[in-house]
Amino acid sequence: MNIQNIAGGVCAAKGFTASGVHAGIKAGSAKADLAMILCDTVCSAAAVYTQNKVKGAPIFVTQRNTADGTARGILCNSGNANTCNPDGMEVAQACCELAAKATGLAPGDFVLASTGVIGQALALAPFERGVPELVKKLSKEGGKDAARAIMTTDTSVKEFAVEFDLGGSTCRLGAIGKGSGMINPNMATMLVFLTTDAAIKPTLLQRALSDVASVTLNQICVDGDTSTNDMAAILASGLAGNACIEEPGEGYEAFCDALHNVCTKMSRALAADGEGATKLLECKVTNARTAAIAHAVAKTVIASDLFKAAMFGADANWGRALCAIGYTPGDFSAEHVSLVLKSGAGQVLVCEESAHAPYSEEEASRILAENEIEVLIDMHDGVESGVAWGCDLTYDYVKINGDYRS
Amino acid sequence: MNIQNIAGGVCAAKGFTASGVHAGIKAGSAKADLAMILCDTVCSAAAVYTQNKVKGAPIFVTQRNTADGTARGILCNSGNANTCNPDGMEVAQACCELAAKATGLAPGDFVLASTGVIGQALALAPFERGVPELVKKLSKEGGKDAARAIMTTDTSVKEFAVEFDLGGSTCRLGAIGKGSGMINPNMATMLVFLTTDAAIKPTLLQRALSDVASVTLNQICVDGDTSTNDMAAILASGLAGNACIEEPGEGYEAFCDALHNVCTKMSRALAADGEGATKLLECKVTNARTAAIAHAVAKTVIASDLFKAAMFGADANWGRALCAIGYTPGDFSAEHVSLVLKSGAGQVLVCEESAHAPYSEEEASRILAENEIEVLIDMHDGVESGVAWGCDLTYDYVKINGDYRS
Numbered sequence: 001m002n003i004q005n006i007a008g009g010v011c012a013a014k015g016f017t018a019s020g021v022h023a024g025i026k027a028g029s030a031k032a033d034l035a036m037i038l039c040d041t042v043c044s045a046a047a048v049y050t051q052n053k054v055k056g057a058p059i060f061v062t063q064r065n066t067a068d069g070t071a072r073g074i075l076c077n078s079g080n081a082n083t084c085n086p087d088g089m090e091v092a093q094a095c096c097e098l099a100a101k102a103t104g105l106a107p108g109d110f111v112l113a114s115t116g117v118i119g120q121a122l123a124l125a126p127f128e129r130g131v132p133e134l135v136k137k138l139s140k141e142g143g144k145d146a147a148r149a150i151m152t153t154d155t156s157v158k159e160f161a162v163e164f165d166l167g168g169s170t171c172r173l174g175a176i177g178k179g180s181g182m183i184n185p186n187m188a189t190m191l192v193f194l195t196t197d198a199a200i201k202p203t204l205l206q207r208a209l210s211d212v213a214s215v216t217l218n219q220i221c222v223d224g225d226t227s228t229n230d231m232a233a234i235l236a237s238g239l240a241g242n243a244c245i246e247e248p249g250e251g252y253e254a255f256c257d258a259l260h261n262v263c264t265k266m267s268r269a270l271a272a273d274g275e276g277a278t279k280l281l282e283c284k285v286t287n288a289r290t291a292a293i294a295h296a297v298a299k300t301v302i303a304s305d306l307f308k309a310a311m312f313g314a315d316a317n318w319g320r321a322l323c324a325i326g327y328t329p330g331d332f333s334a335e336h337v338s339l340v341l342k343s344g345a346g347q348v349l350v351c352e353e354s355a356h357a358p359y360s361e362e363e364a365s366r367i368l369a370e371n372e373i374e375v376l377i378d379m380h381d382g383v384e385s386g387v388a389w390g391c392d393l394t395y396d397y398v399k400i401n402g403d404y405r406s
Numbered sequence: 407m408n409i410q411n412i413a414g415g416v417c418a419a420k421g422f423t424a425s426g427v428h429a430g431i432k433a434g435s436a437k438a439d440l441a442m443i444l445c446d447t448v449c450s451a452a453a454v455y456t457q458n459k460v461k462g463a464p465i466f467v468t469q470r471n472t473a474d475g476t477a478r479g480i481l482c483n484s485g486n487a488n489t490c491n492p493d494g495m496e497v498a499q500a501c502c503e504l505a506a507k508a509t510g511l512a513p514g515d516f517v518l519a520s521t522g523v524i525g526q527a528l529a530l531a532p533f534e535r536g537v538p539e540l541v542k543k544l545s546k547e548g549g550k551d552a553a554r555a556i557m558t559t560d561t562s563v564k565e566f567a568v569e570f571d572l573g574g575s576t577c578r579l580g581a582i583g584k585g586s587g588m589i590n591p592n593m594a595t596m597l598v599f600l601t602t603d604a605a606i607k608p609t610l611l612q613r614a615l616s617d618v619a620s621v622t623l624n625q626i627c628v629d630g631d632t633s634t635n636d637m638a639a640i641l642a643s644g645l646a647g648n649a650c651i652e653e654p655g656e657g658y659e660a661f662c663d664a665l666h667n668v669c670t671k672m673s674r675a676l677a678a679d680g681e682g683a684t685k686l687l688e689c690k691v692t693n694a695r696t697a698a699i700a701h702a703v704a705k706t707v708i709a710s711d712l713f714k715a716a717m718f719g720a721d722a723n724w725g726r727a728l729c730a731i732g733y734t735p736g737d738f739s740a741e742h743v744s745l746v747l748k749s750g751a752g753q754v755l756v757c758e759e760s761a762h763a764p765y766s767e768e769e770a771s772r773i774l775a776e777n778e779i780e781v782l783i784d785m786h787d788g789v790e791s792g793v794a795w796g797c798d799l800t801y802d803y804v805k806i807n808g809d810y811r812s
Contacts, residue, residue, distance in 0.1 A: 054732030054740050054760065084728055084761050118725025119762040228729050305711070306807055313808030319524025322490055326460030334459045354460065355492050356525045393808075395801050401712055402719030402799070 002165060003261050009143035009159030012174035014197035015040045015237035019137035020149030023130025025122070026079035032149035034130040037193055038073040038103065038138055043235035044199075045071035046206035047111065048213045050230035056081050057088030058112040059229065061096060065108045069202025071235055072109035074193050075099045075131070076150050078178070080116040083228045091122050098127050102135040111193075111233045115152055115178065118228060147176035150193075153400065154178050158269045164258040166251050169242035171198040173258045179220075179270035194262065198255055199238035200245040208256050209234050216263035219299055219388040220271050234259075271302075271389035272372075276396030279311055283375040286385045289332045294379070294386030300328040301375060302390030311373060312392035316341055316364035318350040321375065336380035343370035408571055409667050415549035415565030418580035420603035421446045421643035425543035426555030429536025431528075432485035438555035440536040443582075443599055444479040444509065444544055449641035450605075451477035452612035453517065454619045456636035462487050463494030464518040465635065467502060471514045475608025477641055478515035480599050481505045481537070482556050483522075484584070487635050490525040497528050504533050508541040517639045519597050521558055521584065553582035556597055559806055560584050564675045570664040572657055575648035577604040579664045585626070585676035598623060598638040598672055604661055605644035606651040614662050615640050622669035625705055625794040626677050640665075677708075677795035678778075682802030685717055689781040692791045695738045700785070700792030706734040707781060708796030717779060718798035722747055722770035724756040727781065742786035749776035 011018050016039050023034040045066045049059050065071060075095060082088050092114075096107035103109075114122070137145070147157045161174030173196040200208070213232055238244065245251045272280035283302045288294035301307060304324040310317040318339050325334050339351040345367045349357045367373075417424050422445050429440040451472045455465050471477060481501060488494050498520075502513035509515075520528070543551070553563045567580030583598035606614070619638050644650065651657045678686035689708045694700035707713060710730040716723040724745050731740050745757040751773045755763045773779075 052729060052732035054728050081725075084725060084757075086759075086761050118728065119757070121762075228732060305803075309804050309807030312804065315808070319487075319490060322460050323458065323524060326458040328459075332459075351490075351525065353492070355490050356527075393804055395804050397711075398715055398718065398799055398801050398804060401715030402721070 003258055004163045006161045006163045006172065008161050008174060010037055010146060010174045010176045010193060010195050011140045011143040012161035013172040013195045013237060014239035016195045017138040017140055018142040018146040019134050019139065020142065020145035021130050021133050021137060023077070023126035025077050025126045032145065033077055033079045034126070034134055035076045035146035035149035036073060036099070036134045036138065037146060037195065037235070039235055039237050041237055041239065042070050042072060043237050044069060044202040044205045045111065045233065045235050046202060046209045047231060047233035048210055050228060052228045054084065054228045056083035056114055056229040057085065057092040058082055058114045059231065060089065061092040061112045062231065062233070065096070065110060065112070071111050072105050073099065073103065074111040074113070074233060074235070076113040076193070078115050078150050078152050080114060080120060080122045081118050081229045082114040082122040084119040085121055087121065091124060094124055095127050098131040102132045113229065113231050115150065115229055143174070143176060150176065150178045152178065153275060154273055156269070156273050158266060158273070160262050160265045162258055162261055164254060166198055166240065166242040166254055169240050171196060171240040171242055171258070173198065173262055175262050175266055177266045177270060179273055194232070194234035196234065196236045197238065197240035198236055198245065199240065199242050200236050200255060204245055204252060205234060205236055208252070208259055212256060212259045212263050215295060215386065216260060216267045219295060220267050220390070267389050271391050274391035275400050276394040277391030278371060278394055279392040280372045281311055281375060281390045281392065282373070283377065283388050284385065285377045285379060287382055288379040288384045288386065289382035291384040291386055293330045293332050294384045295388065296330055297325050297328045297377065297379070298386045298388035300324045301377065302388045305393055308390065308393035311368065312394050314365050314368035316348070316350050316361065316368060321377070322351065322354060325377070332379070333381045338378045338380065340376040341367055342374040342376060343367045343372060345370050409664055410569045412567050412569045412578065414567050414580060416443055416552060416580045416582045416599060416601050417546045417549040418567035419578040419601045419643060420645035422601045423544040423546055424548040424552040425540050425545065426548065426551035427536050427539050427543060429483070429532035431483050431532045438551065439483055439485045440532070440540055441482045441552035441555035442479060442505070442540045442544065443552060443601065445641055445643050447643055447645065448476050448478060449643050450475060450608040450611045451517065451639065451641050452608060452615045453637060453639040454616055460490065462489035462520055462635035463491065463498040464488060464520045465637065466495065467498040467518045468637065468639070471502070471516060471518070477517050478511050479505065479509065480517040480519070480639060480641070482519040482597065482599070484556050484558050486520060486522040486526060486528045487524050488520040488528040489635060491527055493527065497530060500530055501533050504537040508538045519635065519637050521556065521597055521635055549580070549582060556582065556584045558584065559681055560679055562675070562679050564672060564679070566668050566671045568664055568667055570660060572604055572646065572648040572660055575646050577602060577646040577648055577664070579604070579668055581668050581672055583672045583676055585679060600638070600640035600668065601643070602640065603643045603646035604651065605646065605648050606642050606661060610651055610658060611640060611642055614658070614665055618662060618665045618669050621701065621792070622666060622673045625701060626673050626796070673795050677797050680797035681806045682800040683797030684777060684800055685798045686778045687717055687781060687796045687798065688779070689783065689794050689796070690791065691783045691785060693788055694785045694790045694792065695788035697790040697792055699736045699738050700790045701794065702736055703731055703734045703783065703785070704792045704794035706730045707783065708794050711799055714796065714799035717774065718800050720771050720774035722754070722756050722767065722774060727783070728757065728760060731783070738785070739787045744784045744786065746782040747773055748780040748782060749773045749778060751776050
């Protein structure tokens with residue numbers, strides 16, 4: 001399997017253009033807040049959504065618009081989540097109509113997403129001005145502008161693309177995404193938009209996205225709060241020329257590998273840019289009883305406030321990781337756990353057989369002073385593995401989320 | 407129902423004495439770290455424990471020692487959790503033997519508890535010196551010393567006692583407790599020791615403690631981390647002279663009311679003194695579909711890092727509470743929620759029908775500037791209710807836990 005990194009982000013795949021503009025949704029700011037991704041042709045479309053019972057209006061609109069397994073484009077605003085608003089559905093529908101009018105397509109051709117403050121009415125005026133401008137600016141070079149326009153408190157633009165082979169045809173798969181960062185945070189909505197020119201049937205596209213998201217994007221945790229507006233959506237233009245993937249098999253696996261590759265990079269980038277974060281934490285669990293337990297243990301450890309705070313303090317407090325392993329739901333043994341802390345500065349075994357292993361605190365502190373930390377947990381309880389990504393808990397997380405509006 | 411607050415804490419009930427000393431378990435500190443509670447007579451005993459798969463050695467020892475439904479005393483150290491230590495069980499047993507030798511009782515007469523660092527060997531020497539001193543100091547006035555000796559990062563002593571009537575006999579029920587970090591008890595260590603002179607059969611005592619703890623102590627959350635050493639234990643001396651409670655009925659209900667009263671006060675005190683906390687959050691959920699959902703919603707809201715940080719910043723960011731309600735597991739509707747923020751400075755309706763209610767931000771900030779905040783959530787989805795207690799997320803939480811061991 002040969003997956004190559006390439007430039008171009010969400011516009012790398014054949015058929016896609018993108019743009020981003022400042023429409024005025026983020027009041028009192030000149031930042032970009034409206035993005036569009038458009039395809040020259042009808043795409044297979046699939047999406048996964050927040051499992052929060054309180055859902056933003058765009059979630060319902062997107063579910064309806066992609067129910068037939070196809071879409072042409074994506075419209076996304078930042079600055080307002082359009083959630084818990086009595087007129088949210090009407091406004092969301094009106095946004096799709098504005099996109100349709102400006103592109104000559106139908107309102108039902110669009111994936112719609114919003115991120116920002118909950119419970120404040122979303123005005124249509126910025127869309128009336130912004131959407132036509134957005135369409136005018138669509139280009140193959142617009143991926144980064146789109147990536148920037150969906151950011152809220154993010155501090156870095158997140159875009160990735162890869163090239164891979166599908167039965168002799170070169171395919172591309174790219175993505176933009178946003179997580180959390182700083183300024184007017186209300187919700188750390190995670191949004192990831194993916195594009196590919198691989199030809200793939202909508203049902204298989206949905207299955208690939210659901211499967212890959214469950215072990216990548218769903219394994220990120222910044223603060224344990226599941227947003228009302230989370231969404232990952234993928235459009236597949238089919239312009240790469242590969243034989244359309246219509247059933248599981250070699251081609252489907254190759255596509256999933258490329259999707260997994262991009263979603264893993266995106267997950268790491270989203271976790272590393274968690275609100276206030278100074279360190280990326282990658283927890284790899286091996287030899288667990290089941291894959292589900294491996295993933296759950298990994299996510300529970302990197303979600304523990306106590307462990308996150310210890311990582312901020314470069315403190316090899318492995319007891320907090322053991323404690324988190326112990327309260328992970330599921331039927332498994334936590335009696336033979338070993339734990340290694342690893343970074344660019346080296347690695348150290350701090351726990352063996354669920355008890356203290358002799359190590360140098362100085363060496364451990366030196367390893368934990370780096371900004372990418374691997375937490376390697378061997379359960380000695382089976383053969384399955386799983387990964388999760390998080391970040392440290394810092395003063396800045398409290399500042400960002402406590403100083404809101406002051 | 408007549409429940410009166412009285413002084414005396416864990417020594418208020420007839421038959422109980424207590425003491426606390428500095429035995430040297432907390433290295434480099436002169437703080438008290440060893441406590442004993444002893445009864446003149448054999449007590450009915452009951453306890454609830456952490457549900458963490460990784461359990462401290464004292465948990466297993468106490469389960470064994472109280473398996474017959476009786477005990478005579480409680481020995482508890484702070485500074486070291488005696489958890490994840492290969493020799494933990496031997497050390498725990500030796501602690502009970504030291505207590506037996508100094509009191510003339512049997513090792514199996516003792517409830518044993520430990521709280522502190524995980525994964526560091528617990529030396530016996532401090533117990534060899536401290537336990538005899540502890541026994542010498544036992545007195546009716548020693549409750550506060552015992553309460554102080556079980557503290558870790560707690561900033562306040564927690565003790566309560568009440569007097570109540572059982573069929574003409576005046577009974578007393580008192581408690582000491584400690585909390586602070588790693589607090590999401592699921593029966594950090596959260597430790598609560600209760601004493602009463604009511605006569606009650608061990609099986610009913612266990613049932614009362616389990617039922618009351620599930621709606622009081624288990625509804626506290628400081629940081630979502632369920633400790634390996636949580637324990638709430640109760641000893642009933644039977645010296646009050648009441649007809650022994652041997653079956654459910656009026657007497658049992660009166661006893662449960664008193665237990666609920668003390669455990670509620672203790673829960674509030676533990677939450678208010680959460681690590682780094684500046685505010686007590688009390689979330690009351692009404693009109694939920696089931697009592698379990700009401701309790702789960704209340705606990706999820708006060709456990710949300712984002713909501714906790716907003717409370718620290720006195721920001722009426724109700725969208726974060728709605729978001730937390732929405733990701734609470736369970737089958738219920740979050741479509742008609744109303745939310746009131748209340749404190750000594752007044753109250754304000756901030757959300758109605760799961761949408762923004764018009765309110766003054768200035769008034770809300772004034773209300774949230776107080777140090778006890780009530781979050782009143784009406785689900786409009788049934789008739790059941792539930793309460794949970796938490797605290798705000800502050801810079802000091804990060805500071806305390808980023809630097810715990812150094």
